[in-house]
Amino acid sequence: MAIITISRGSHSMGKAVAERVAEKLGYRIISRDLLLKTSDKFQVPQHTLLQAIHDAPGIFERYKHTKQIYMAYIRSALVEMVAEGEVVYHGLAGHLLLKGLDHVLKIRITANLEGRIARKVKEEGLTEQKARSIIMDDDEQRRKWTRKIYETDPWDSSLYDMVICIDKLSIENAVDFISSAALTEPFRKTEATLKKSQDLLIACNVKAALVEDFSDANVTCEYGNALVYSTEKDAHNIKFKKILDRLRKENSRIYNLEVHTGVTAPINAV
């Protein structure tokens, strides 16, 4: 009953592995449909979200926090989609977007560059040079994006529970590893993990509601009690208060919503 995230470079066979794992375990598969869900939920065009999740932030975006806003929306939509478990997500940054959920099995599929280029050439009929340049550029964008947004390197193995190199091992081998690991105790859905997912969803929804105007606000939630960590100035802002009042009224899962000022937000805050 796990949540599985599969991170991959382009043409690393990660998609095929994800599809086979989902088929074998009877799980739902999520990829780019996440953007559709986010687009519907927050009324943002899909191509804007796609850009936010793919390209590294430019100089101006760093000041306007646009990536931060869209990432908060995407995270909120993803947590909502996976909260019930039995899901394989193989889109971008799943292991980072679902940070805070211990029962997520985080996998990275790698493949050597030459093999990836050969697959791209075969599938898209490009020249080898063109395919190499596209794949290397894509990898670089991924690296920059993850470094800028999450201050971490997507190639860092410690971000994952398992890194599988698909060159020597086959898709079937990878599927076997992932499905047997998914059924082990640390990744099973329990009452506690379900509660944690619901709490994370509340925190993400509160963050998404605030992020556009109050990007510095951070949120935690435990047993339905949400805590917003903000600056003194934000806490006295009328718009800030209105947003929180609306959330209290509209979100029945929020048991209590408090604002803390002048306190550093905990490391697990959204």
Added chain:
Amino acid sequence: MPVLLFASENQELENDIAHQTANQLGYKTLNRGSLAEIANRHSLELPKLEDALQNTPSILRRMPSKLWHYYISCVEMEVLDRLLDDNVVCWGLGAHLYVLVVSHVLKVRLIGGYGQQTDPDIKREKLRKKWSLAAYKREEADPKLYDIVINLDQIKPEEAVGTITSTIDYPRFRPMTYSRNNLMDRALAARVKNALLKTLTDIHVHAQNGTVVVTTTSLKREKEKKIAAIKEVAGQVEGIGYLEVHWNVDPVNEAAVSSR
């Protein structure tokens, strides 16, 4: 049958998992327990050999770069020689850094499992990175060096053992003529390198189908002497079909000499 290589900064867990895997598969083990035998065979001091596998060269510890490279080459040569036997689980000897592209070798890296990572753990990781870069110009943590990386923070050791033992059964890990020849070439290159490093420095050796190519650098005026020395020493190593020496000028020392 296959060869299994483990690498980890967490030596305790690496030991446990490697031993459990070897027991379940009925394979031989090759680890730091063999160092005494290696030291004895090459007339090396055991504490120094252990130190060379742990630390980078240091004049303070009386381990200059030349000696350090020689000590490491002794381990590399002996390990590769023993890996030709098959059915071996090997760890703690840096084999994952020099056994590359051999299809019947499964390389597994174990990470995590410390609980909360402490300062000594971080220091050890940094030391390993420094060592692997100095010895083989490869970063130990680079996932591209391995077939599987397993994070033991969530996955239990017994589950990791289960995954590894089931993997090794796959037909693609059965030794084939090509992969055996590949490993034999690496073992031959390691023997030549070891013989040369006894007296020479700056030596790189590559072997393919018994043909050995030695690449080296020196001052222009020492070219003939160095090539002759390489041919003489390497020529005595058993198993060489054909020997080629590629020489390049050492630009730094050459510039220093000509500016005097």
